[in-house]
Amino acid sequence: MEQAVAGAVALLRTAADRDWEGVRAGRLEWSCRKTAEHVAGDLVSYAGQLAGRPQNAYVPFTISLDEGAGAAEALDVIETTGALLAAAVRTTPREVRAFHPYPFRSANREGFAAMGVAEVLLHTHDIAQGLELAYEPPAELCEELLAWLFPQVRPGAEPWPTLLWATGRGELPGRAPVAEWRWSNPPAIAAGRLVLESVTPAAARDLHAGGDGGVPWVEGGPFSGTRGAAGGIVKAYENGVHRPEWGAFLLVRREDGRAVGAMGFHGPPDEEGAAEVGYDLAESARGRGYATEALRALTAWPPAREGVRRLFARVAPDNVPSQRVLERAGFKRVGDAEDDHLAYELPV
Structure with a gap:
């Protein structure tokens, strides 16, 4: 946040003596002054969400510039x-989520930070266009924003032009213009003693490379299946076909914030409306009912049921504990699958 704001303000101060009220900000209908006021309003609103932690609406307040305040003010x-948003992000625990409407009704501290940085970068671009200033933020910031807020967008060779294209502010060779857009914070699903936290492309890359995905783990985790699923997320993101609601989720214990395993889908439903579920747990977390709680919550989650005609799972014949998990979550054995596995389905 500090890097984004410092770079934006340093550039825009070079034109602070000019008329911002009578100049339109790029393609926006707002003036440059109105756009700056909007940025400040969003930053303090995001800080307020993290401080107040409402679950169903925005904290009902706003700010405005004093009448007569110029560009420098x-x-x-x-x-x-x-600075207020940066402080709120630093002091908010990792597990806290607060209301944000798009698209899963909440965001965590990283989500609000990412949205704040996006507001700064994109609207600095708009103001700079209006004032005829050259502006290009650091590529790493743009890359992080794309991975967090635009997981469905295939990364481009240059992150800044890709971010501008994804937000309807520019063209990208080989891609259709974007007329409407919204960013997408990673989802989280409440599941009794657990919270299912979506594995973002950045976390997936770290897990696949042998890291922890930014989450502390119980002894023995992450398990090999989690790292394999993470590799699939990285590949889907790079190909522009990743859909967070149909990806993997870390199973994070509420009591201590540690991950005990992972669970999710092998991708969106196929042309026949079938989607496969998979999961694994660290050995030290097995036998405590975590997988059953998580599977019940995941399969009842509304976004995971849209367009689905069949939810299924495959399990090895000798993996009796996993078979029991499926049965307790409502799955029924329907026969044998390929590669000598047993096939289970959940009635939908």
Whole structure:
């Protein structure tokens, strides 16, 4: 956040003596001054969400620039509200989520930070266009924003032009123009003693490379199946076909914030409406009912039931504990699958 705000303000201060009220910000209908006010309002709103932690709506307040405040004062306010959001992010526990409407009704501290940075970068671009200033933020910031807020967008060779294209602000060779867009914070699903946290492309890359995905684990985790699933997410993201609601989720214990395993889908439903479920647990977490709780929550989650005609799972004949998990979650054995596995289905 500090890097994004500092870079934006440093550039825009070079034109602070110009008329911002009478100049339109790029393709927006707003003036440059109105756009700066909007940025400050969003930054303080995101800080308020993290501080108040509402679950069903925005905290009902806003800010506005004093009448007569010029461009230099507007930039002071952006610096101040940026610092407030940065402080809120630093002091908010990792597991906290607060209301944000798109698309899964909540975001965590990383999500609000990412949205704040996106507001700064994109609207600095808009203002800079209006004032005829050259602006390009650091590529690593743009790359992180794309992976967090636009997981369905295939990465481009250059992150900044890709981010501009994804938000309807530019063209990208070989891709159709974007007329409407919304960013997408990773989902989380409540499941009794657990929270199922979506594995983002960045976390998947770290897990696949042998890391922890940014989450502390119980002894023995992550298990090999989790790392394999993470590799699938990385590949899907790079191909532009990743859908978070049909990806993998880490099973994180509420009591201590440690991951005990992973669960999710092998991808969106196929042309026949069939989707496969898979899961694994660290050995130290087995036998405690975690997988059953998680599977019941995952298969009842509304986004995971849209367009689904058949939810199925495959399990090895000698893996009796996993068979019992499926049965307790409502799956029925329907015969033998390929590769000598047993086939189970959940009536939908």
